[in-house]
Amino acid sequence: MSLIKNILAKFGYQLVRKQKSLETVSKNRAENFPLWLKEAEALGEDVNDYINRNVGNPLELLQKVVFPYLPAEASAVIEVGPGTGRFSRAIMDRIKANPHWKLYLLDHSQWIITFLTVYFEEYDNVYPILNDGLHVPVIDDNSTDLIFSNGVFIELNLSRFYTYCNDSYRVLKPGGHIIFNYIDLEFDQAWEHMKKFSENPRFSFSYFTSNVIDKVFLEKGFRLMNRALVGNSTYVVYQKPVE
Incomplete structure (x- = not known):
């Protein structure tokens, strides 16, 4: 794609992806992101800078939880539930020194995918992909170094853990996480969190123990690498064994 762009540029042309307008796309499953975008635009800010200013920069969390398992030479990363790309930007900066890097952004909201396609349109290596909230589509077997998801599994039922586990094992390289x-x-x-939010009619969180989550992933063949409490939630790292 970059080669095509360079050739067209020599003749004064520019390759532009034809995109749907966000105004015509359903906001279903987009959560609060359309509102945050509207608020950021009213202030003349980048939406991810605006969210960072209000909820914190994700870089510290990534450095603590993710980057130890993501060497700079990694070539392919999947983020499930990227929102407007706060984490995606930092992950991209981590891996883009590799000339073959790819960042796949999976979400089940058409609004999110449309936004991300425009937001990252200058990067040919970023691939926003609409999924069904269950699977990792399109991506080849044994092709991915790392899969990361923040704020998604806290709302999934156990059957969703199971389907994502199976597809993650398929697409990860041996040794991937x-x-x-x-x-x-x-x-x-977690107990205090459950008691607090149980009174909320829009309550949508799910709660498990480590034994339950481990049963899903370890029976598939993953190895447990780390588990750490950060705030109210627990970050867990599983590795696909090297054959």
Whole structure:
């Protein structure tokens, strides 16, 4: 794609992806991101800078939880549930020194995918992909170094863990990692979180213990590498064994 762009540029042309307008795309499953975008635009800010200013920069979390398992020479990363790309930007900066890098952004919201396609349109190596909330589509077997998800598994039921586990094992390279957060009832913070949000009619969180989550991933063949409480949720790292 870059070669085509360079050739067209020599003749004064520019290759532009034809995109749907966000105004015509359903906001279903987009959560609060359309509102945050509207607020950021009213202030003349980048939406991810605006969200970072309000909820914190994700770089510290990535450096603690993800980057130890993501060497700079890694070539392919999947992020499930990227929102407007706060984490995606930092992950991209981590891997883009590799000339063959690819960043796949999976979400089940058409609004999110449309936004990300425009937001990252100058990067041919970023691939926003609409999925069904269950699977990792399109991506080849044994092709991915790392899968990361923040704020998604905390709302999934166990059957969704199972389907993502199976597809993650398929696409990860031997030695690759999957990292995500969930709410673990073995920690007091999780109990307090459940009691607090149980009174909310829009309550949508899910709660498990480490034994339940491990049963799903270890039976598939993953190895447990790390588990750490960060705030109210627990980040867990599983590795696909090297054959």
